[in-house]
Amino acid sequence: xxxxxxxxxxxxxxxxxxxxxxxxxxxxxxxxxxxxxxxxxxxxxxxxxxxxxxxxxxxxxxxxxxxxxxxxxxxxxxxxxxxxxxxxxxxxxxxxxxxxxxxxxxxxxxxxxxx
Amino acid sequence: xxxxxxxxxxxxxxxxxxxxxxxxxxxxxxxxxxxxxxxxxxxxxxxxxxxxxxxxxxxxxxxxxxxxxxxxxxxxxxxxxxxxxxxxxxxxxxxxxxxxxxxxxxxxxxxxxxxx
Numbered sequence: 001x002x003x004x005x006x007x008x009x010x011x012x013x014x015x016x017x018x019x020x021x022x023x024x025x026x027x028x029x030x031x032x033x034x035x036x037x038x039x040x041x042x043x044x045x046x047x048x049x050x051x052x053x054x055x056x057x058x059x060x061x062x063x064x065x066x067x068x069x070x071x072x073x074x075x076x077x078x079x080x081x082x083x084x085x086x087x088x089x090x091x092x093x094x095x096x097x098x099x100x101x102x103x104x105x106x107x108x109x110x111x112x113x114x115x
Numbered sequence: 116x117x118x119x120x121x122x123x124x125x126x127x128x129x130x131x132x133x134x135x136x137x138x139x140x141x142x143x144x145x146x147x148x149x150x151x152x153x154x155x156x157x158x159x160x161x162x163x164x165x166x167x168x169x170x171x172x173x174x175x176x177x178x179x180x181x182x183x184x185x186x187x188x189x190x191x192x193x194x195x196x197x198x199x200x201x202x203x204x205x206x207x208x209x210x211x212x213x214x215x216x217x218x219x220x221x222x223x224x225x226x227x228x229x230x231x
Binding site (some may be wrong): 004009018034036041042043044045046049071076090101103105106107 | 206
């Protein structure tokens with residue numbers, strides 16, 4: 001069975017500071033990996049995903065993530081936070097070998113950006 | 116190209132009533148997924164459907180919950196005899212046909228169910 005761990009429930013950074021949101025997974029095979037963002041009272045929007053190939057993945061809004069197999073991690077970063085980045089962020093995995101592609105989510109991290 | 120549509124956006128039901136949540140996938144998408152988001156928790160998978168077929172319902176509660184995706188029309192998540200613990204946000208997602216696993220899922224805005 002797959003699982004996703006997002007340590008901590010809340011991260012607060014100053015505008016312009018580095019954003020680092022951590023994600024670790026547990027899976028019998030390297031999974032496909034996703035980061036989604038959820039703004040208040042809205043659905044989830046895909047930020048980026050890793051399936052195969054280059055382990056550093058660039059997404060929308062200046063975010064990127066690096067797949068590290070040895071650390072079973074897929075941490076999300078952004079060099080400089082904007083106020084508009086305040087939202088909830090979810091890391092998710094899916095089974096590349098399974099018959100379906102249901103997503104297993106972490107509990108999410110709320111990002112606050114201070115002026 | 117319209118995104119995933121869900122209705123209603125907000126639904127209030129009294130205990131014991133039935134709740135019907137609708138999801139229209141993106142055009143060309145034939146895979147539909149339902150997830151539930153409880154307060155302070157991430158999204159939990161409920162069921163995965165293709166047209167007229169339930170592929171995986173391993174996340175569905177054994178009683179009172181059912182889902183369908185008919186040949187014509189939206190996918191329906193049905194909750195019978197709702198209880199307060201069913202209060203949550205229910206999200207539908209869709210993905211295109213093809214190889215499973217690598218295609219991202221596109222999420223609708225959700226239906227927020229409140230049971231009073």
